[in-house]
Amino acid sequence: MKARVATVWLDGCSGCHMSFLDMDERLVELAEKADIVYGPLADTKEFPENVDVTLVEGAVSSEEDLHKILIIRKNSRIVVSLGDCAVTSNVPSMRNSVGTDAILFRAYRENATHALQIPDKVIPKLLPRAVPVHEVVKVDVFIPGCPPSADTIFEAVMGLLTGQKADLASLTRFGA
Amino acid sequence: MSVKTLVIDGKDVSGNDNQTVMEVARENGIRIPALCHLDGLTPVGACRMCVIEVKGLNKLLPACVTRIEEGMEVSTNSDRLQRYRRTILELLFSERNHICSVCVSNGHCDLQGLAARHGVTHVSVPYRYPSCPVDATHSRFILDHNRCILCTRCVRVCDEVEGAHTWDVMGRGIEARVITDLNQQWGTSGSCTSCSKCVHVCPTGALSEKGKSVAEMAKHREFLPYLKQMREDHR
Numbered sequence: 001m002k003a004r005v006a007t008v009w010l011d012g013c014s015g016c017h018m019s020f021l022d023m024d025e026r027l028v029e030l031a032e033k034a035d036i037v038y039g040p041l042a043d044t045k046e047f048p049e050n051v052d053v054t055l056v057e058g059a060v061s062s063e064e065d066l067h068k069i070l071i072i073r074k075n076s077r078i079v080v081s082l083g084d085c086a087v088t089s090n091v092p093s094m095r096n097s098v099g100t101d102a103i104l105f106r107a108y109r110e111n112a113t114h115a116l117q118i119p120d121k122v123i124p125k126l127l128p129r130a131v132p133v134h135e136v137v138k139v140d141v142f143i144p145g146c147p148p149s150a151d152t153i154f155e156a157v158m159g160l161l162t163g164q165k166a167d168l169a170s171l172t173r174f175g176a
Numbered sequence: 177m178s179v180k181t182l183v184i185d186g187k188d189v190s191g192n193d194n195q196t197v198m199e200v201a202r203e204n205g206i207r208i209p210a211l212c213h214l215d216g217l218t219p220v221g222a223c224r225m226c227v228i229e230v231k232g233l234n235k236l237l238p239a240c241v242t243r244i245e246e247g248m249e250v251s252t253n254s255d256r257l258q259r260y261r262r263t264i265l266e267l268l269f270s271e272r273n274h275i276c277s278v279c280v281s282n283g284h285c286d287l288q289g290l291a292a293r294h295g296v297t298h299v300s301v302p303y304r305y306p307s308c309p310v311d312a313t314h315s316r317f318i319l320d321h322n323r324c325i326l327c328t329r330c331v332r333v334c335d336e337v338e339g340a341h342t343w344d345v346m347g348r349g350i351e352a353r354v355i356t357d358l359n360q361q362w363g364t365s366g367s368c369t370s371c372s373k374c375v376h377v378c379p380t381g382a383l384s385e386k387g388k389s390v391a392e393m394a395k396h397r398e399f400l401p402y403l404k405q406m407r408e409d410h411r
Binding site: 081084087088089090091093094096097098129131132134135139142143144146168169173174175 | 269273274275276277278279282283288291292294295296297298299300302303305306307308
């Protein structure tokens with residue numbers, strides 16, 4: 001039976017997902033072992049149950065991120081922090097020492113010339129800090145890199161699907 | 177001066193009695209990791225990356241400031257030491273805002289390199305996210321406190337090699353910061369000679385040259401042992 005793999009995009013730039021796509025023809029090899037059951041690359045609205053491996057891109061930064069990551073943890077056997085934003089909170093964390101109010105004011109009032117208002121409808125509220133995924137839920141595998149290379153992602157994911165764990169420290173690093 | 181013999185990681189080695197464990201280990205091809213230590217500067221034992229186990233002692237010693245002793249049995253790479261070194265690195269990452277991906281020193285950084293070599297794939301302690309200023313008042317260089325690990329290489333090279341003593345450390349514990357002159361903007365320093373030695377010995381992106389973008393700030397440290405050797409030869 002094929003493994004059920006999900007990918008998730010929290011507070012990140014989607015660069016990790018681009019790197020995932022950069023696996024090119026090896027995606028076919030991956031598809032022989034796993035189905036992508038949820039993610040920006042699949043047309044599914046709700047995070048499904050009984051997921052084997054979930055790759056999480058991005059820091060936990062908004063109330064929606066927090067809501068999602070708790071469901072992801074509950075429904076996933078293995079949670080993988082994919083990339084520096086998930087692993088270290090990286091660039092999204094640069095707002096942490098400034099404060100949420102100050103950063104919203106700068107973006108939506110100071111640096112805007114039209115419709116000066118801080119949005120409070122539809123888009124999710126920011127948490128006081130953008131934090132790494134493992135500060136919120138237990139994370140099983142860490143893949144640092146900004147973004148991790150396609151080779152690294154392939155080795156890591158295939159390792160998880162075949163039970164032969166990849167030596168990630170030798171493949172990638174913070175900022176790679 | 178007398179010769180002393182000791183054992184490092186099971187290997188019989190010898191050195192002069194004024195040498196440190198770090199020096200003798202390196203002469204014998206045994207690599208002890210270090211961060212604040214730099215050949216050519218007085219060792220201070222600040223970062224603790226070079227901690228070693230010595231048989232008969234139940235505390236760990238920093239190899240960079242520990243003199244060799246006759247009959248010493250040293251272990252440099254036990255599981256316990258590896259674990260402590262990883263913890264030191266994690267604490268350093270958590271203390272300031274080290275955003276490797278957008279740092280001028282990405283790919284050239286001693287802290288980043290040591291983390292990779294020691295298998296640090298994440299930081300298990302909570303990050304502090306302190307508010308740290310950046311001083312870009314100097315015409316050629318930038319000081320970014322977000323990346324500083326307080327190794328004091330800049331303080332030592334400025335004092336011991338350049339002879340200007342522009343740099344020093346102010347404050348205590350988590351509040352400690354490197355400062356120029358009397359805690360004034362670097363650009364207004366009367367003692368700084370703009371020699372750039374501090375920039376090049378800095379292990380991270382805390383000190384950099386203006387105009388360098390992400391991953392462009394390669395450091396050049398060849399001058400340091402060379403200058404030291406020249407001075408010793410002319411003594």
